[in-house]
Amino acid sequence: MDRSGDAVDVRVQRSKAAVLAKTYELLTSGGIGGVSIDEVSRRSGVAKTTIYRHWPSRAALLVEACSTIGTAPPVPDTGSFGADLAALTEELAEQLRSARWAAVLPSIVDAAEREPELAGLHADLHARLMAPFGAVTERARARGELAADREPADVTAAIAGPLFYRRWFSREPLDAAFVQRVVEDALGQLSVRPHSP
Amino acid sequence: MDRSGDAVDVRVQRSKAAVLAKTYELLTSGGIGGVSIDEVSRRSGVAKTTIYRHWPSRAALLVEACSTIGTAPPVPDTGSFGADLAALTEELAEQLRSARWAAVLPSIVDAAEREPELAGLHADLHARLMAPFGAVTERARARGELAADREPADVTAAIAGPLFYRRWFSREPLDAAFVQRVVEDALGQLSVRPHSP
Known part of the structure; x- marks a missing residue:
C-alpha cells in the first residue's frame, strides 16, 4: 500500500x-x-x-x-553607500543586458495592467529584484549617508528608472559610462555631500 | 463609371x-x-x-x-530650461496617470522584445512621445544652459526613467511632490549651475 x-x-x-x-x-x-x-x-x-x-x-x-524568475543579486557591504550602490547598479545593468527575466518582465508589466492576479505576481517579482537597493539604502541612512529629506524609494527610482528606461523604452545600450553617470547623479542628489556642514 | x-x-x-x-x-x-x-x-x-x-x-x-496613439505634448517655450522641463515633465506625468497609451505601451514594449516589425512601431511611438524633451534640451544647450559634458539623451533618461519606473514597475503614485523632485534632481545634475564659474 x-x-x-x-x-x-x-x-x-x-x-x-x-x-x-x-x-x-x-x-x-x-x-x-x-x-x-x-x-x-x-x-x-x-x-x-x-x-x-x-x-x-x-x-x-x-x-x-x-517564483523562480529573477534572482536578486547579493547585498554588497563595502562600508560606503557610494561603493555599495555602484556594485548593485552594475549588477542590475548586467542582468538587464543578459538575464532571461529582462526579456520577460515587460509581458508581466503588461499583464499587471489588466489582470489583478498577475498584478500580485508582478509586485512580488519587483519587490524581490529591488530588495538589495532597499537594504543598502537603509544601511546608508543608519550611517547618516542618505540626505535627511530623502526616502529609499527615491534611490530606487533614480537608479532603476534610467536603466529600465534605456533597456526597454529608448533601447539604447546600457554601457558602462552611462551606468556610472546614473550612479554619480543619484549620489550627487541623494547622499549627504562630503562638503556639507 | x-x-x-x-x-x-x-x-x-x-x-x-x-x-x-x-x-x-x-x-x-x-x-x-x-x-x-x-x-x-x-x-x-x-x-x-x-x-x-x-x-x-x-x-x-x-x-x-x-500611429494615432500617444500625442506628444506641445513644446513649451518659457525662456528657461528649468521651467520648460518642469512643464513638460508635469504633462508627461499627467499622461502617464490618465492617457490610454500609458496602459497600452507595456504591451508594445513586450512585442518589441520579440517581433522585429513591432520593434519599429515601438521606436516610432517612443520617438514621438519624447521629441519635445529633445527640442527643449537642444534649445537649452544652444543657450548654454546644459552642462557641457551632457547629452540630450541623459536628460530624457533622468526624467522619463523615474516617472516610467513609478508608473509601470513600482506602481507607486506619480504625485506632484515626486514629479518636482525628479525635475530638480535632473536640473541639479544636468544643467549649468547658477553658481558655476
Missing part, C-alpha cells in the same frame, strides 16, 4: 515538474501571452484536467512558474 | 476605417496581445480577405492603428 502510494506521489511530482518546466519555457520564449494551459498540456504531455487539479487557474500556474 | 468608382471608394474607406477603429479598441482594452485579425474581422464585420488586401500582416495593421 505504502509503496504504491509512493509511486503515485513520484508520478504526481514528476508531472507537476514537467508542467512547471514547460510553463517556464513558454514564458521565457514568448512572454506571459505565450502561456496557455492548452499549450502547456500539449508540450508537457500532462492532461489539462490534471493541470487544473494542481493549479486552479492559468494565473496560479504562472505565479508558481515565475 | 466615375460615380460607381466613387461609391466603391467610399465603401473601401468605410471598411478600412471600421477595421482601424476596432483594432484600436482591442488594442486599448487588451494590449497588443488582444489584437488578432480574426477578432478584428468579427467585430468590424469586414472579411479577413479584405483586411489582408489592405494590410499584408497583423503587424502592418497594428502599425497603422498605433
Whole structure:
C-alpha cells in the first residue's frame, strides 16, 4: 500500500515538474501571452484536467512558474553607500543586458495592467529584484549617508528608472559610462555631500 | 463609371476605417496581445480577405492603428530650461496617470522584445512621445544652459526613467511632490549651475 502510494506521489511530482518546466519555457520564449494551459498540456504531455487539479487557474500556474524568475543579486557591504550602490547598479545593468527575466518582465508589466492576479505576481517579482537597493539604502541612512529629506524609494527610482528606461523604452545600450553617470547623479542628489556642514 | 468608382471608394474607406477603429479598441482594452485579425474581422464585420488586401500582416495593421496613439505634448517655450522641463515633465506625468497609451505601451514594449516589425512601431511611438524633451534640451544647450559634458539623451533618461519606473514597475503614485523632485534632481545634475564659474 505504502509503496504504491509512493509511486503515485513520484508520478504526481514528476508531472507537476514537467508542467512547471514547460510553463517556464513558454514564458521565457514568448512572454506571459505565450502561456496557455492548452499549450502547456500539449508540450508537457500532462492532461489539462490534471493541470487544473494542481493549479486552479492559468494565473496560479504562472505565479508558481515565475517564483523562480529573477534572482536578486547579493547585498554588497563595502562600508560606503557610494561603493555599495555602484556594485548593485552594475549588477542590475548586467542582468538587464543578459538575464532571461529582462526579456520577460515587460509581458508581466503588461499583464499587471489588466489582470489583478498577475498584478500580485508582478509586485512580488519587483519587490524581490529591488530588495538589495532597499537594504543598502537603509544601511546608508543608519550611517547618516542618505540626505535627511530623502526616502529609499527615491534611490530606487533614480537608479532603476534610467536603466529600465534605456533597456526597454529608448533601447539604447546600457554601457558602462552611462551606468556610472546614473550612479554619480543619484549620489550627487541623494547622499549627504562630503562638503556639507 | 466615375460615380460607381466613387461609391466603391467610399465603401473601401468605410471598411478600412471600421477595421482601424476596432483594432484600436482591442488594442486599448487588451494590449497588443488582444489584437488578432480574426477578432478584428468579427467585430468590424469586414472579411479577413479584405483586411489582408489592405494590410499584408497583423503587424502592418497594428502599425497603422498605433500611429494615432500617444500625442506628444506641445513644446513649451518659457525662456528657461528649468521651467520648460518642469512643464513638460508635469504633462508627461499627467499622461502617464490618465492617457490610454500609458496602459497600452507595456504591451508594445513586450512585442518589441520579440517581433522585429513591432520593434519599429515601438521606436516610432517612443520617438514621438519624447521629441519635445529633445527640442527643449537642444534649445537649452544652444543657450548654454546644459552642462557641457551632457547629452540630450541623459536628460530624457533622468526624467522619463523615474516617472516610467513609478508608473509601470513600482506602481507607486506619480504625485506632484515626486514629479518636482525628479525635475530638480535632473536640473541639479544636468544643467549649468547658477553658481558655476
